[in-house]
Amino acid sequence: MILKALYDYYHRSGDAVAPFGLEYKEIGFIIVIDRYGKFLRFEDRRIDKKSAQQFLVKKSVGRSSAPIANYLYDNSQYVFGYSDKGDVVKVNKCFEVFKAKVKEIYDAFSDNEDIKSIYTFYQQDSSAMIETMQNDPLWDDIAKNLSKKYSTFSFLIEGDTKIVASKTELINLFGDSHGVAGELCLITGKHSKTVEITTATMIPGSQATAKLVAFQVNSGYDSYGKSKGYNAPISEEAEFAYTTALNHLLRSDSHNKFMVGSRTYLFWASSNSEASKESEDSLYALLGRVEEDDDPHRRIELVRNTFLSIYHGKLSANEDDKFFILGLAPNSARIAVVYWSEIPLREFAGLISEHFLDMEMVDIRKEKKPYVGLHSILGSVTLGGKSSDATPNLPDAVVKSIFQGLPYPVSLFQSCIRRIRAEQSVNIVRAAIIKAYLNRLNRNNDNEKLDIMLDKENQNQGYLCGRLFAVLDKIQEDTNGIHSIRERYMNSASAAPAMVFATILNLSTHHLEKLSVGGQIKYEKLKQEIVSKLDANGFPLHLDLQDQGRFFVGYYHQRQDFFISKENKETE
Numbered sequence: 001m002i003l004k005a006l007y008d009y010y011h012r013s014g015d016a017v018a019p020f021g022l023e024y025k026e027i028g029f030i031i032v033i034d035r036y037g038k039f040l041r042f043e044d045r046r047i048d049k050k051s052a053q054q055f056l057v058k059k060s061v062g063r064s065s066a067p068i069a070n071y072l073y074d075n076s077q078y079v080f081g082y083s084d085k086g087d088v089v090k091v092n093k094c095f096e097v098f099k100a101k102v103k104e105i106y107d108a109f110s111d112n113e114d115i116k117s118i119y120t121f122y123q124q125d126s127s128a129m130i131e132t133m134q135n136d137p138l139w140d141d142i143a144k145n146l147s148k149k150y151s152t153f154s155f156l157i158e159g160d161t162k163i164v165a166s167k168t169e170l171i172n173l174f175g176d177s178h179g180v181a182g183e184l185c186l187i188t189g190k191h192s193k194t195v196e197i198t199t200a201t202m203i204p205g206s207q208a209t210a211k212l213v214a215f216q217v218n219s220g221y222d223s224y225g226k227s228k229g230y231n232a233p234i235s236e237e238a239e240f241a242y243t244t245a246l247n248h249l250l251r252s253d254s255h256n257k258f259m260v261g262s263r264t265y266l267f268w269a270s271s272n273s274e275a276s277k278e279s280e281d282s283l284y285a286l287l288g289r290v291e292e293d294d295d296p297h298r299r300i301e302l303v304r305n306t307f308l309s310i311y312h313g314k315l316s317a318n319e320d321d322k323f324f325i326l327g328l329a330p331n332s333a334r335i336a337v338v339y340w341s342e343i344p345l346r347e348f349a350g351l352i353s354e355h356f357l358d359m360e361m362v363d364i365r366k367e368k369k370p371y372v373g374l375h376s377i378l379g380s381v382t383l384g385g386k387s388s389d390a391t392p393n394l395p396d397a398v399v400k401s402i403f404q405g406l407p408y409p410v411s412l413f414q415s416c417i418r419r420i421r422a423e424q425s426v427n428i429v430r431a432a433i434i435k436a437y438l439n440r441l442n443r444n445n446d447n448e449k450l451d452i453m454l455d456k457e458n459q460n461q462g463y464l465c466g467r468l469f470a471v472l473d474k475i476q477e478d479t480n481g482i483h484s485i486r487e488r489y490m491n492s493a494s495a496a497p498a499m500v501f502a503t504i505l506n507l508s509t510h511h512l513e514k515l516s517v518g519g520q521i522k523y524e525k526l527k528q529e530i531v532s533k534l535d536a537n538g539f540p541l542h543l544d545l546q547d548q549g550r551f552f553v554g555y556y557h558q559r560q561d562f563f564i565s566k567e568n569k570e571t572e
Contacts, residue, residue, distance in 0.1 A: 002340055003187050003213070003234070005324045006242040009249075009268050017248050020240060021171070023059045024251075027073060027163070028052035028150035029142055031080075034158045035113065037120030039129065042138040043156065051252045052150035057165040059240060062197035063209060064228075067094045069101035072118070072165035073154035076146055080133060080153070081126055084146050095126065105170065114164045118155050149202060185235035187242070192235035196228050199243045203250060203264050206330035212246065214334060256280060258288040260374060260395035261388055263338060266326045269345060275310045275317030279345060282306040286352070287374045300370040304356045310349035321345035325403055327396070338396060341403055351405045358408075358436035361428055361556075362453035364563045371429040374398060380429035381415035383422075391415070401440075413437040413549065420552055424483075424490045431556035434549040441546075450550065453564075454557040459533050461540050462547030465497045466554025468530045472508045473555075474562055475523050479511040494551040497539040 010017055018024055030043040045053040058071035067090075069078050076082045081095030099122050106119040121129075133139060145151050154165040164170070182193040200209045215228050249256045249266045257266050267283055269276030282303040309315035327339025343351075359372045370376060378387035378395060387395070397409035416433045420426055435450045442448035451458070458464070473486045485504055492500045508527075512520050543551060 001187075002326060002337065003238070003242045005268075005270070005342065006245040007187050007238055008270065009324075010241040010245040012270075012272055013245070013248065017244050018056060018059075020237065021059055022056050022168070023244060023247065024054040025057045025060065025073065025152065026052040026150045027055050027057075027152045027154050027165075028145075028148070029138070029153050030156045030163060031153055032156050032158055033117055033121050035117050037117050037123070039121070039132050040158055042133070042136050042142065044138055044141075046150055050148075050150075052152075055154070055163055055166045056168075057154070058171050059244075060199060062195065062199045062211075064197050067097045069094075069098040071101070071171065072105065073152055073163075074098060075152060076142075080129060082130055082133075084143065108172070109170055112170060114155075114157055114160075114167065115170060117157055118164060121155075149208070182235065183230070183233040185238050186232055187234055187238040190235065192237060194229055194233040195236050195239040196230070198229060198234070198239055201243060201246050201250070201335065203328050203330060203335055204259065205262050206335060207333055209333055210330065210335050211333070212243075212328075212335045212337075255284040255288065258284065258374070260378065260399070261390065261392065262329055263395060264328045265339070265399065266328070268324055270320070270322040270324070271318055273316065273318050273321055275315045275345060275349075276321055276323075278306045278315060279310060279323060279349065283352070286372070296370050297368040300372065304353070307349040307352040307356070311346060311353050313346075317345050323348040327399070339399065343403075348403070351403060354405055355402045355436075358439055359432045360452050361432040361435060362560045362564070363428055364560055365428070371432055374402070376429055377412070377433060380427065380433065381412060381419050383419075407440040408433070408437045410437075414545070417545065417548060417552070421491050421494075424486050426552045426556045426559075428556075431553050434553050438546060438549055438553075450553050451557075454561040456529075458554075460547065460550050460554075461497075461535060462494075462543045462550035463554035464530055464533055465493065465501070465539065465543070466551035466556075467558040468501070468527065469493050469504075469551070470555045470558035470562075471523060471526050471530065472504050474559065475508050475511045475515070478519065479514045490555075494543065494548045496542050498541045501539045 028044070028046045030045055032040045032043055034040055047053060055073075057073055060070050061068045067078070073079075077091045077094040078098035081091055083091045102115075102119055102122055106115050109115045142151070154163045156163050182191055184190070185192050185194070198211050198213050200211050202208050202210060213232075213234070215231050246266075248254070249268065250264070256268050257264060259265070265287075267280065269280055285299050285303050306315065310317055321344070323341075323343055323345045325339065325341040326337065329336045329338045356372055361371075363371075371380075374395070375387040377398060378390040379385045381394075382389040391411065394409065394411055394415070398412055400406055401408045412433060416430050416437075420430055435452075439449050448460075450463075454467075455463075469486075469490065473483060476485050477483060485507065489500050489504050493504070505527075508523075512523060515523070540547075
């Protein structure tokens, strides 16, 4: 159950998450007033273009159509009655609701000087208030960014260092509901006051009011005369826990999420064991965006070793440790769950290790950049090399393959073949994708499996044709440094070998004549070794899509072997 898993995550997170009734809220702009309620200035608390300083404040309220004010902080409509959307009636309602909330707090804490100052601030004429604010140097910038997530406002008394909304002595966390028995909570199994309207949770691409759990009034989903949250009772404590956990996982600097296109994936372990913590960090390194100033190859190797250690029991994990993965997508005013997985941690570690094994490929590059991560895989099959440009359903399919040990999607394989044909380029990522796809597809047939590096025993006709094509390409490269054979004939050679190999073999004969005697002998022996393994009837008339994939892997293997042989010779 998703909500129960999030609830449990909150309770294991300790001080990393906000205490009950509170939340860490991004507040981009502070209204500074004096002790007499006079507006002095705005303060900019933004960190960058997308985020702002976080403050510990009372948990934000759940909103539907009726305006409800937050506790001494909110957006511009509520705090000072201003909006760029033109709905004057709605804005006035929000403003009046916020003023009423200030009056309510003032009545409860009438002796507090901070609340008295804010209450006095709202006794002035609203038009005069806005006019004064519009003369502030920050106003134009504020007005341009009202739709941003960080465009939330609160108060600071001149000479103070803490915003009023963060002063917990002014916050009644329990209110009138503390100790109320209420209905049976479907998350905790305890009787407690039910949340009528759940809290919004914003994910990339969603509306600010989007919710993971919500009920639309009079929509046909009301049952037995119940409405809103009473259709599926969730207690205030449980709702606070799961929404706080969700927002914690979604925070901008979170290492428990990764994004692909419009999808946001969250992941976490069920306990604080060493293996659980290491698995969370490792999965982020594998699938998330990471800093450029570290050693990416070393990082990925550490990731691989971590999951192998968990799988083989070298890194201690509790027997009941689980790993959760939640995929979310924006959907109007709701958040859609597009993926959910709950799996034993050790089993999950085995699946990730299997992904590494399937994607493993000979690599002679000096920089040895990682190629097994999700963004590398998706970027290699797109025109611009960006993972965000992948076809809509491809990221989800690849994620499911990695996390569930399923065959990699045929669409990934087909996209990879298309990019190779378009660019006449077989890089390590594309070769690894083809190998991984074919090996998972034929995991019960050892004769069909592709190796990590050159396999001289492999007698698949597509693989052999790819090897031979690589030899002819290398001969031309050694002769005059160009690759016209590859550029002109790779696509046809990989699909219909019989049509073109006679031509390019004849061309290679002329190229060989320009090489040294030693070079001629080396390449002739290699050509004969490969040709001798081909079918007695000659080159295949055509290759199916799988064998075309084997052609490109054979080509890649043979090209890499040339460099390996050269390096070995130089070190002798």
